[in-house]
Amino acid sequence: MIDGSGVGNDERLRRIEAVTDSALSHLDPEGLLTELLDRVRDLLKVDTAVILLVDPHARQLVAAAAKGVEEEVRQGFRVSVGRGFAGRVARDRKPVVIDNVEQSDVVNVLLREKGVHSLLGVPMLAGGEVIGVLHVGTLAPREFTAEDIHLLQMVAERACVASQVQLGRIDRDAALALQRSLLPTRLPELAGVDMAARYVPGHHTGVGGDWYDVFTLPSGWLGVVVGDVSGHGLPAAVVMGRLRSALRAYALECDDPADVLTRLDRKVSHFETGNLATALYAMIAPDRGRLHISSAGHLPPMIAAPARPTTMLSTPVDLPLGTGEHRPRSTTSIEMPAGAVVVCYTDGLVERRGEPIDAGLERLRSAIQLGPAEDVCATVMSSVGVEQPTDDIALLVIHRHDARG
Numbered sequence: 016m017i018d019g020s021g022v023g024n025d026e027r028l029r030r031i032e033a034v035t036d037s038a039l040s041h042l043d044p045e046g047l048l049t050e051l052l053d054r055v056r057d058l059l060k061v062d063t064a065v066i067l068l069v070d071p072h073a074r075q076l077v078a079a080a081a082k083g084v085e086e087e088v089r090q091g092f093r094v095s096v097g098r099g100f101a102g103r104v105a106r107d108r109k110p111v112v113i114d115n116v117e118q119s120d121v122v123n124v125l126l127r128e129k130g131v132h133s134l135l136g137v138p139m140l141a142g143g144e145v146i147g148v149l150h151v152g153t154l155a156p157r158e159f160t161a162e163d164i165h166l167l168q169m170v171a172e173r174a175c176v177a178s179q180v181q182l183g184r185i186d187r188d189a190a191l192a193l194q195r196s197l198l199p200t201r202l203p204e205l206a207g208v209d210m211a212a213r214y215v216p217g218h219h220t221g222v223g224g225d226w227y228d229v230f231t232l233p234s235g236w237l238g239v240v241v242g243d244v245s246g247h248g249l250p251a252a253v254v255m256g257r258l259r260s261a262l263r264a265y266a267l268e269c270d271d272p273a274d275v276l277t278r279l280d281r282k283v284s285h286f287e288t289g290n291l292a293t294a295l296y297a298m299i300a301p302d303r304g305r306l307h308i309s310s311a312g313h314l315p316p317m318i319a320a321p322a323r324p325t326t327m328l329s330t331p332v333d334l335p336l337g338t339g340e341h342r343p344r345s346t347t348s349i350e351m352p353a354g355a356v357v358v359c360y361t362d363g364l365v366e367r368r369g370e371p372i373d374a375g376l377e378r379l380r381s382a383i384q385l386g387p388a389e390d391v392c393a394t395v396m397s398s399v400g401v402e403q404p405t406d407d408i409a410l411l412v413i414h415r416h417d418a419r420g
Contacts, residue, residue, distance in 0.1 A: 048080040048174060055170050056082055059163055061151040063131055066139075066174055067094070067101055068147040076101050076148055083152075084125050094122060101148045104136040108145055110164045111136050114156070126152060133157040137167045141175045149174055202229055205237065207303035208415055211392035215408040217247065217363055223407035224251030224292070225361045226259055230266070235301035238266050241313065241359040241411055242294035254290050258283065258336070262296065272296040272309035273344040276336070280311065280344075283337040292336040295359060299351065303415045306349045306357065311336050314362060314376075317383055320355040321417075325383045327376065328357075354417035356391055358383055363406035364399060375399070388414040 052064040063083030067076035074096050078087035086092075097106040099122035104111045113119045113134040116126060121134070129152075136150030149171040202210040216223050224244025232238055240262060244255045258279065265278045275296050283290060293312035300306070308316070308328065312335030319325040330347040334340055351357065358379070365375030382398035383391060392412045 049082075051170055051174055052080055052082040055149075055151055055167070058166060059151055060153075061135075061157075062154045063126070063129065063152040064149075065101075065151075066147060066149050067092075068139075069096065069105065069145060076105055079147070084129050084131075086125050087123070090125075092123060092125065096145075098122060100134055101136060101150060104138050104148045104150065105145050108138050108140070110138075110168070112159050112164075114158065116152075130154050133159065135159040135163060135167060137164065137171045139171045139175045146175060198226060199229060203231065205231065208237070208299070208413055209388045210414070211388040211412050213392055213396055213408070213410040215363075217406040217408065223247050224255045225363065225407035225409040226255050227359070227409045227411040228259055228263070229411070230263060232266060232298070234270065236270075237299040237301075237303075238263075239297040239299060239359065239411065239413065240294065241361060241409055242292060243313065243361045243363075243407070243409070244290060244292040246290075247407070254287055254292070257287065258292060258294070262294070266296070270298075271346055272298055272307055273333075273346040276309050276311045276333070277341075277344050280334075280336045280338075280341065284339050284341075287337060290337050293361075294336060297357075297359075299413070304351055304353075306351045307346050308349060309333070309344055309346045311344070314360065314365070316360075317358040317380055318349070318351075318355060319358075319383045319385055320352045321385065323352075325380050327380070351415050353415060354385060355415045356383060356385055356388070357413045357415075358391065358395065359411040359413075361407060361409045363408040364395075364410055366406060386414070388412040 048066055052066065055061065055064045064081070065078060065084060065087055066080040068079045070077050075093045076096060078092040081087045094102050096102050099120055100111065100113060113121065116131050116134060121127065131152035132154055133156055134150055134152045136148055138145050139147035139149055149167060151167065198214055202212060210229060212227050214225065214227070224246055226242050228240040230238045242255070242258065244251045244258065261282050262275060262279050265275045269275045276294060279294065283292060295308065295310050295313040295316065297306050297308040308330050310330055310332045312332060315328040315330050315332065317325055317327055328349055331345045333344045334342055360379070365379050366372055367375055379395065379399050382395045384394060391414065392410060395410060
C-alpha cells in the first residue's frame with residue numbers, strides 16, 4: 016500500500032527498524048531519542064514530536080525530548096497522569112487521537128502557542144508498566160490512520176529501550192554520587208596509627224551495600240566500621256547510607272560496640288524491613304593499645320603482631336542485623352600491640368564460587384604482613400583480590416605504630 020506521501024508501509028517499517036537498530040548500537044540514549052523524534056517527524060509528516068517520561072514519585076509526566084516544541088524540555092514541562100491529552104494516554108494505556116486541539120482538553124500551552132491542530136499519542140510500555148508517552152502533532156488538520164498509530168507504537172517500543180537505558184544511567188550516576196559521599200575519600204590522619212582502605216564494586220553499576228567507616232569520638236576513642244548490606248546496586252547503597260548514618264549517631268551515645276549494634280539492629284528491623292546486613296564495629300583506645308569489638312554476623316578481623324602468627328580475632332559472631340530476633344550482643348576486648356596490623360574486610364574478598372570459605376580466609380591470612388597500612392592493603396588486594404568480583408569488596412587496614420612512631 017502507498018500512502019499520500021508516496022512511501023509504502025513496508026518501506027516505512029524497514030526504515031524505522033533500520034534506524035532504530037543502528038541507533039541502539041551506535042548512539043547514546045539522548046542521541047537515540049533525538050534521532051527517533053527526527054525520523055518520526057519525517058516518516059509521519061508531522062510538525063512536532065515529544066517524549067514525556069513518568070516521574071513515579073510525583074505521578075507526573077516530564078518532558079524528556081522534543082522536536083518542534085523544544086521549549087517543553089527547556090521549561091521542564093510537567094503534567095499529572097490522567098490530566099490533559101498526554102496524561103490521558105498514560106492513564107488509559109492506549110493511543111489517543113485529537114482532531115482539533117482547540118476543542119479538546121489539551122493543557123500544554125506550548126502546543127497551543129505553537130498552533131498545533133491535531134495530535135496523536137501512544138503510551139510507552141515496559142514490563143507492563145507505563146514509563147512514558149510519545150506524541151506527535153501537526154499544524155494543519157490531520158486525520159491519523161491506523162497505520163500511523165501502528166508506526167508510532169513501533170517507535171514508542173524503541174524509545175522505551177533508550178529511555179530505560181537513560182534512566183538506568185541516571186540511577187547509576189546517582190548511585191555513584193551516593194557511594195562517593197558515603198565512603199571516605201581520605202581516611203583521617205591520627206596519632207598512633209595509619210590506615211588504608213579499598214572498595215571494589217561487584218555490580219555493573221559500580222556501587223553496592225558494602226562500606227567502611229572511620230571516625231573519632233569525643234572521648235578520644237577511634238570508631239571503625241565495616242559492613243555489608245544484602246543485595247547490589249542502588250537499593251543496597253541507599254540502605255547502606257542510612258545504616259552508616261544511624262551507626263554514627265548511636266556511636267555518639269554509647270561507649271559499648273554491642274550497644275551500638277543492638278540499637279542499629281532495632282532500626283533495621285523496624286525501618287528497613289526485609290533487609291539484612293552484617294556489620295563489625297570496633298573502638299580503638301586513645302593510646303591505641305586496646306580494641307573493643309562487636310560483630311553482627313560479620314567475619315572477624317585478622318590481626319598480625321610482632322613475634323606472633325597472623326590469626327583471626329577470637330570474637331563471637333552474633334546475629335546479623337534485621338533478622339527480627341533481638342538476642343543479647345557481646346563485646347570483646349583485644350590487645351593491640353605496638354606494630355600490630357588489623358585487617359577488616361567483607362566476604363567478597365574471601366569468598367569464591369566452588370570453594371569453601373576457609374580457603375579464602377587462609378589465602379587472606381597468608382597475605383598479611385607487618386608494615387604500613389597502605390603496603391598491607393596493596394599486598395592483600397594483589398594477592399587475594401579479584402579484578403572482576405562477583406560480590407562487593409571492602410577492605411580496611413589499621414596499623415598501630417611501633418615504638419619508633
